[in-house]
Structures are given as C-alpha cells and as structure tokens.
Amino acid sequence: MTQDAPRPDKASPHKASTDKASPDKASTDKASTDTASTDTARPAVGITALGAYAPPKVVTNADFEARLDTSDEWIVSRTGIRERRYSEPGDFASDMGVRAVQNLLERFPDGLEGVDTVVCATGSPDAMFPATASLIAAQVGLRGAAAFDLSAACSGFVYACSVAHALVVAGTARKVLVVSAEVLTKIVDQGDRNIAILFGDGGGAVVVEAVPQGYGFESFVLGSDGAGAGSLYIRCVADRLPGNIPMGQYTYMNGREVFKFAVRVLGDSGLAAMQKAGLGSKDVDWLIPHQANIRIIESACERFGIPMDKTVINLDRYGNTSAATVPLALAEACQDGRIKDGQQLLMVAFGGGLSWAASTMKWYDRAAHAAKSKVLAEVGA
Ligand code: COA
Numbered sequence: 128m129t130q131d132a133p134r135p136d137k138a139s140p141h142k143a144s145t146d147k148a149s150p151d152k153a154s155t156d157k158a159s160t161d162t163a164s165t166d167t168a169r170p171a172v173g174i175t176a177l178g179a180y181a182p183p184k185v186v187t188n189a190d191f192e193a194r195l196d197t198s199d200e201w202i203v204s205r206t207g208i209r210e211r212r213y214s215e216p217g218d219f220a221s222d223m224g225v226r227a228v229q230n231l232l233e234r235f236p237d238g239l240e241g242v243d244t245v246v247c248a249t250g251s252p253d254a255m256f257p258a259t260a261s262l263i264a265a266q267v268g269l270r271g272a273a274a275f276d277l278s279a280a281c282s283g284f285v286y287a288c289s290v291a292h293a294l295v296v297a298g299t300a301r302k303v304l305v306v307s308a309e310v311l312t313k314i315v316d317q318g319d320r321n322i323a324i325l326f327g328d329g330g331g332a333v334v335v336e337a338v339p340q341g342y343g344f345e346s347f348v349l350g351s352d353g354a355g356a357g358s359l360y361i362r363c364v365a366d367r368l369p370g371n372i373p374m375g376q377y378t379y380m381n382g383r384e385v386f387k388f389a390v391r392v393l394g395d396s397g398l399a400a401m402q403k404a405g406l407g408s409k410d411v412d413w414l415i416p417h418q419a420n421i422r423i424i425e426s427a428c429e430r431f432g433i434p435m436d437k438t439v440i441n442l443d444r445y446g447n448t449s450a451a452t453v454p455l456a457l458a459e460a461c462q463d464g465r466i467k468d469g470q471q472l473l474m475v476a477f478g479g480g481l482s483w484a485a486s487t488m489k490w491y492d493r494a495a496h497a498a499k500s501k502v503l504a505e506v507g508a
Contacts, residue, residue, distance in 0.1 A: 172295045173343025174288075174333045175493045176238030178231025179458035180223055181212040181329040181445055188324070195320040202324050207421025211327025211446030214310050219253045221262040223330030223451070224308030228267045231332045234462070235493070238334050239267065244300040245274040246290055248283030248307045248450040250479065251314055252276055255363065263306055273300070279351070280359070281417050281478025283307060283450030284331065285486050288474075289347040291335035302336040307450040314361050316377040325380075325419070327446035331454020342469075342491035346403035348396045348484070355481035358384040385481075389423045392483035394430030397475040400485035401431075408432040410471050411487075413460065417476035418442035418452035427475060439465070449478065461492075468492035 187210045188199035202208055214223065224247060231238050247260035260274035279286040284307045291303035311326040353369075358381045362374035393416065401408065408431045416424045418441060428435055439456040448455060453474050460466045468490060475485045 169296050170337045171340045171343040172292045172335060173338035173488060173491045175336055175338060175491065176231050176235035176334040177332065177454065177458045177461060178227050178229070178234055179329070179331045179451075179455045180226035180230050181327070181448070181455065182214045182218065182223070184213045184215065185210050186213050186327075191320070191324050195318070195323065197320045197324060205420075205422070206325060207424075207440075207442055208324065208446045209443045211312075211444075211448075212329060213312050214328040218310070218328075219313075220247075220249050220251050220259050220308040220310050220330075221253045221266070223310060223328060224249075224259060224263040224306040224332065225266045227306060227308065227330035227332040227451075227454075228263065228304070230458075231334070232267075235334075239269065239304065241336075242269055242302045242304045242334065243272050244291070244294060244303040245269055245272050246277055246287045246303060246305050247274075248277045248279065248287040248305070249309055250278065250280045250283065250361065250449050251308075251310045259308060260306065263308070264304075267304075269304065272304075279450075279478065279482050279484065280480055281419065281447070281449045281452065282349075282351075282476040282480065282482040282484040283478070284453045285347070285474050285476050285484035286349060286482075287450075288333070288335060288344065288486060289349060289484070292344050292347070295336060302334060305333050305335055305454075307331045307454050309449040309451045311378065311447070311449050314378050319377070321382060322378065322380050325447050327448050329445060329448040329451040329455055331451045331458055333454055333457075338491040339496075342489045345406075345487045345489065346400045347486045348399040348403060349482075350392070350396065350484075351480040351482040353480065355384070355388060356479075357381075358388065358481060359479040361479075386420065386423065388481055389419065389477045390426045392477050392481075393417075393423060393427040393475050393485075396477075396483045396485035397427060397431055397473055400475075400487050401473060404487040406471065406473075406487055411473045412437065412470035413466055413472050414438040415453055415456050415460070415472060415474045417447075417478070418445065418456060419447045419477075431473075433473075452476075461490075466490055468495045 252259040258276040294300035308330040361378040
C-alpha cells in the first residue's frame with residue numbers, strides 16, 4: 128500500500144468524529160444523538176434469530192509444523208490462533224451458508240417465516256453468478272426471495288447488516304436473511320506460511336427485521352479505500368489491479384501493511400460508531416471484533432477502553448473465517464449465554480478493499496421475550 132487509508136471520519140459519509148476522547152464525552156449527551164433506534168420516526172430494526180457453522184475438520188498448528196517452516200509458538204504468539212476448521216474438498220461457500228441457516232433453524236424453528244430477501248456476504252463465492260445467496264435461498268426453502276451477494280471481504284457481515292437494516296427501514300424488505308459464508312482455505316496457498324496459518328472456513332446467519340423500540344441497530348460506520356487494494360486481494364476476471372499490480376492464482380496479503388491499517392481503522396471506526404450512537408466505552412457490554420489477529424484485537428480494546436474480558440474471542444479455535452468471524456462469534460456468545468437481552472454490543476471489522484465497518488446494537492433476545500410473554504399469559508397478566 129503506497130498511501131494510508133483515510134480515517135473513517137474523513138471517508139465515511141456519516142462524517143462521525145473519531146476523537147479518542149469523544150465516546151465517553153458522547154455518553155453524557157445521549158439524548159441529542161440521532162440514531163436509528165432512538166429516532167421514533169424510524170422502525171427499530173435488529174437481529175431476531177441467528178446460527179453458525181464450522182466444518183468438523185480441525186487443522187492445528189502442529190499440522191502446519193509438520194509441513195511448513197513454522198512453529199506453534201510463532202503462530203500463537205504472533206496471531207493467537209491455535210486451530211482452524213477446513214471444509215471438505217466438495218464443500219463450498221453455499222454449503223457453509225446452508226449449514227449456518229440450518230443451525231439457525233434448529234434454534235429458531237420459525238426464524239425464516241416471512242423472509243423476503245437474502246444477502247450473502249462472501250469473498251469466496253461458489254460462482255460469479257448466480258449469487259451464492261440465490262443458491263442458499265433455494266436450499267433453505269426461500270425460492271422467490273430477492274437474493275444477492277455483497278463483496279466487502281472480512282467487513283462483509285457488518286456491511287450486509289447495514290444493507291438489511293436499510294432495506295427494512297425503507298420498507299423495501301420486511302425480513303432479511305443475512306448469511307456470511309466463506310471457504311478461504313481453498314483460495315489461500317497452503318504452501319505459504321505467511322498466509323496459510325491464518326484462515327479457516329465457516330458460516331454465520333442472522334435474520335434482520337423490526338424489533339421493539341429501544342432494541343436493534345443504533346449506528347453503522349462503513350468505509351473503504353481502494354488505494355490500499357494491493358495489500359490484500361484474490362483474483363477474479365482481471366489478471367491485474369489498477370496500478371498494474373499483477374494478480375496470481377492465490378490470495379495475496381501484505382501482512383505488515385494490513386496489520387497497520389487494521390489497528391488504525393478498527394479503533395477509528397469503532398469509536399465513530401459509539402459516538403454516533405451516543406455511547407461511551409463503559410456502555411458497551413460486549414465487543415465483537417473481526418477475528419484476524421489477537422494483537423489487532425488487543426490494540427482495538429486499548430483504544431476503546433474496553434477490557435478483553437468484555438470481548439468475544441474465538442480466533443484461537445477458528446482462525447480468520449473472513450466475513451463469517453463476526454456472526455460466528457456473535458452466535459457462540461449468544462448460545463453460551465454470555466450475550467443477554469438488552470445488552471449493548473459493538474461490532475468492528477476490517478478487510479480487503481481495503482474496507483472497514485462498525486456497528487452498535489442493543490441486543491434483542493427474541494427467545495427470552497417469547498418465554499416472558501408465555502409466563503405472563505399463563506398467569507393471566
Ligand atoms: N511461521 C514462522 N515465521 C513466519 C511465519 C510463520 N507462519 N509467517 C511469517 N514468518 C516470518 C516472516 O517471513 C518474517 O521473517 P523475516 O523477518 O526473516 O522476513 C518474520 O516471520 C516476521 O514477519 P512479519 O510479517 O513482520 O510478522 P508479523 O509479526 O507482522 O506477523 C502476521 C505476521 C501476518 C501474523 C501479521 O502481520 C498480521 O496478522 N497481519 C494482518 C493480517 C490480517 O489481519 N489479515 C486478514 C485481513 S482480513
């Protein structure tokens with residue numbers, strides 16, 4: 128990358144300030160902040176069902192030690208990753224997505240009722256077209272739904288949630304299935320120790336629709352800087368990027384450049400999202416970051432003033448599953464009871480583009496609300 132990415136406060140259409148001191152200051156001024164869920168003119172929109180999938184095949188650091196010039200010690204100390212999951216040779220992104228949706232249905236049997244739109248965030252689609260979203264929709268009983276893919280690399284899930292949110296707020300869609308589905312291990316050179324150790328496969332799925340006022344998404348901050356495209360890419364039709372950068376067969380990554388970029392934009396965009404929602408770091412119950420490198424996450428936590436024990440981390444077990452990391456972490460923390468109804472979440476991600484995305488959300492636990500309504504009905508309240 129020859130030029131630094133602009134900071135989100137310059138590049139984002141939201142023009143949110145990223146002043147380091149601002150989130151705590153902003154929390155004192157909540158009432159004046161215009162956000163999706165506090166603005167009663169707009170419906171509150173959030174996540175009402177979720178699921179995730181990681182293939183059963185585990186690839187450990189010892190497996191890499193056996194065939195590459197690397198060590199468990201190097202991988203753990205530089206990345207935090209201990210193992211990752213690999214899809215089978217005949218499985219592709221749509222398979223990861225379908226199984227994530229099946230997991231959602233196991234937990235929320237009526238979760239897909241009324242879904243009219245499917246968005247798939249993926250950087251490793253089955254085909255250029257048809258959209259992987261269409262392939263998934265047809266296999267989960269959603270033939271006829273609008274379906275399209277969204278390409279924002281590892282930022283894709285947060286980007287896709289913002290699109291789903293906007294579609295519901297605008298009335299274009301009523302209920303959107305957002306799926307992240309990735310098989311990066313198939314397009315990463317397994318003989319290159321610089322990159323092979325980082326990635327795993329998997330999928331996540333969430334349903335986005337109207338939720339009661341006071342819940343749901345509060346802010347989104349999205350950005351990208353194509354001047355940094357040469358730091359992280361995988362070829363498609365073209366054999367070179369603008370600037371005459373030739374693209375080879377496999378995913379290319381300049382680890383050091385991406386690292387510097389990630390540290391900057393995760394902090395900047397997360398702070399901007401908090402400020403836009405009128406939140407301070409003390410208001411955040413759970414940070415759900417893109418799971419690329421533990422050192423990048425630690426630096427973001429330091430910037431935010433959010434302790435690591437309020438951060439959902441699973442990269443030690445799954446590695447970087449690109450657009451699937453955030454929904455995988457979100458689903459896991461909901462399933463094991465860490466994330467509870469009404470808690471304040473902050474999601475932050477970065478990736479190829481170069482791109483970045485952050486969002487704050489008040490968690491709506493549909494199952495908890497349904498159980499409460501049932502009890503109230505039983506006692507005749
Ligand atoms: N095992 C052992 N040594 C390795 C290695 C491995 N798996 N991978 C790289 N090295 C070597 C390098 O060749 C280099 O050797 P040299 O000094 O002789 O040239 C040395 O380790 C240090 O490399 P460097 O790139 O400075 O390491 P690092 O501390 O920056 O860590 C990454 C490398 C890739 C882990 C780190 O840069 C990173 O995580 N970057 C961001 C990547 C990312 O987030 N990608 C996903 C984007 S969504």
